[in-house]
Amino acid sequence: MSRTKITTPSRRRFLAGAAATAGIAATTGFVPARFAIGQQAKLKLGLMLPYTGTFAGLGNNITDAFKLAIGESGGKLGGRDIEYVQLDDESDPAKATANANKLIVGEKVDFVIGTVHSGVALGMVKVAREEEAMLIIPNAGAGAATGEQCAATVFRTSFTNWQPAFPMGNVMLKDGHKKVVAMYWKYAAGLEFAGGFKDSFLAGGGAIVKEIQVDFPTVEFQAHLTEIASLKPDAVYVFFAGGGALKYVKDYAAAGLKDKIPLYGSGFLTDGVLAGQGPAAEGIKTTLHYADALDLPANMKFRAAFNKAANRNADVYAVQGYDTGQLLIKALAAVKGDAKARKDLIKAMEAVEIDSPRGKWTMSKAHNPIQDIYLRQVQGGKEVVLGVAHKALADPAKGCKMA
């Protein structure tokens, strides 16, 4: 275990004491001095996200939209001022537990918010479980975080990797594609995206010609694209995101495949990078829990506010950051800023209905959004919503036994 844990008093013990004190306050109406002082103290939020590397843009959009939501509610949560502690996780799973320990045990933050990369998120979940710390995942879709590793203090405001992937099998079958190459980064997210896709595609009679795995965060695709050309599948299904997605779509077109073998993927293939991809992205169909063009008042309002605050366009990552802010606003209002009132705090987080730019969503028993998955297509440089690919989709949450 990390040195930080040995030299720092256990947060679990600290919280047990605080919870007991809060319990007395709740049952007797008596407010001890320690609690009153604690309530006036700033609420400490640890943001553990990628601010460098291929996912840097994703981390920045989550952060800016999260702060936008809190700014819109007066810059406070449950009446308390906020202190942010930000840490660049570099999307490096090898540093994940040490980084999470720095925030949870070292900085004693009230909430950790992070991260983008599934491998890093699983390290964070491990520490959050050991320390019984509050963790909100604003992107990473690792199924285990709300599956086998689910926990009372672990919540997600984004998706599981299975969710946007599963509806795509039927979409591609309907489009007449029976023999498909799947290509993705070889780590938890890529494997789970391929898995979710195969769940519906194979069940509907499709066949995978070949799975091409690329080490994360490699963006050298050329040799694989040559192989795809020679395999001549009906279509290709991929998972890449951020800088990798930007390059993949351009390389695919440059290799002459764009008009020969239709490209499909999770919406992360084009979200946030569409402008940079330009004409290379034309015609790509994807499935995702968001689309820029969703004709919803909450979406219009959010996109205008984000653009004004950040001077760039919102995307799915910004939406997830914004909803993380909305979740905290509601939860801390319910406990009047007392983040140590754990039982009530968790109850409030479980009961939320978020009026999100993506459409309304609720929290599943496993603490993951139940949400609509949209079918989108790039037409004329814009992401057009073709329809709802799956209404109110909940992750199966395999293996989740909530204590």
Ligand code: PHB
């Ligand atoms: C993940 O690692 O879970 C992940 C990363 C980037 C995305 C989606 C999922 O866009």
